[in-house]
Amino acid sequence: MDDEAEAIPVDFNEHTATQAVQDGFGKTPDPRLHEILTALTRHLHDFVRETRPSIQEWEQAIQFLTAVGQTCTDTRQEFVLLSDVLGVSMLVETLNEREGGTESTVLGPFHMVDSPPRALGDSIDLVGEAEPCVVSGRVLDTDGAPLPDAKVDVWQCNEQGFYDVQQPGVQPSGNGRGLFHTDTEGRFRFRTVVPSHYPIPTDGPVGRLLEATGRHPYRPAHIHFIVQADGHTPLTTHVFVAGSPYLDSDAVFAVKQSLVVDFTESDDEEEAARHAVQAPFRHAEFDLVLNREPTR
The missing domain is CATH 2.60.130.10 (Aromatic compound dioxygenase)
Structure with a gap:
């Protein structure tokens, strides 16, 4: 069996989440992109752990960002x-x-x-x-x-x-x-x-x-x-x-x-x-x- 088949999945929880996502970006070939994504994951997860948004608040945040994108036009950013x-x-x-x-x-x-x-x-x-x-x-x-x-x-x-x-x-x-x-x-x-x-x-x-x-x-x-x-x-x-x-x-x-x-x-x-x-x-x-x- 290859290494992937033998790998034991790690439970995704509050304590393992950040490392799991950072590991997912581990093969990023561009070093600068890898640096940015690793730092983004760390700070974003820390923010979520600090503020502990409800599911409803998370959905409102997604709706807000969606509305920001939908408002952009050729003459408005x-x-x-x-x-x-x-x-x-x-x-x-x-x-x-x-x-x-x-x-x-x-x-x-x-x-x-x-x-x-x-x-x-x-x-x-x-x-x-x-x-x-x-x-x-x-x-x-x-x-x-x-x-x-x-x-x-x-x-x-x-x-x-x-x-x-x-x-x-x-x-x-x-x-x-x-x-x-x-x-x-x-x-x-x-x-x-x-x-x-x-x-x-x-x-x-x-x-x-x-x-x-x-x-x-x-x-x-x-x-x-x-x-x-x-x-x-x-x-x-x-x-x-x-x-x-x-x-x-x-x-x-x-x-x-x-x-x-x-x-x-x-x-x-x-x-x-x-x-x-x-x-x-x-x-x-x-x-x-x-x-x-x-x-x-």
Whole structure:
């Protein structure tokens, strides 16, 4: 008889369960996958032993996760939203962050469509909202050298707190979005509006979770950035509007003090003309710093 035929089964109980499942993953050929599954089993089983859920509670948990998956669409990622409100997204960002560059934050659930390519100085406000805003700055390396031709992907909500994908037929596709390339001095600039604070979507299972736990769903006003340059680690971050409500209680825990920027009001008509806007307007200026890719 072979070894499998002679093996004596081990009773699956509270004390043997974790080892039995970890042994089941023992032949996983990918070492990293094996490490992750072994740790996941250990922590998940410890959680179950600690909380001792009833069968009904376990079924409710499965139904909740099923509903999260069923809520995902081409323009909405409810699992990302769940990761965000549990602080997992920001924890992953924090653990992977390297010193020297601009601090990173979560991607968020609304980077679901390609940002349209735009020329420097173009407006990403396609509907002509009330108060114009100019955003400008530089993309630099950690030595302060400019990074020309860096990609600067931006997206934001409108003055009412909605992204284009949330209002099809109301906002034109691509409103609040743009893909720019820095000039020879590493500079970027675009016209827009000051975004509003807003609630994350609450009409799905993640919203019901927040309601059940007494948490508010609001995010402070911000603009998203993904910045990429050859030889450098891509950066995913936000710039937050100074003075916005909820800076101290962001629903997805993404605020970092270094990313809070003044959007100052200017009445300078000559400066407004240089930026092709009408005075008064708001202006935010800041640098985005990329770390070099680690050497292998």
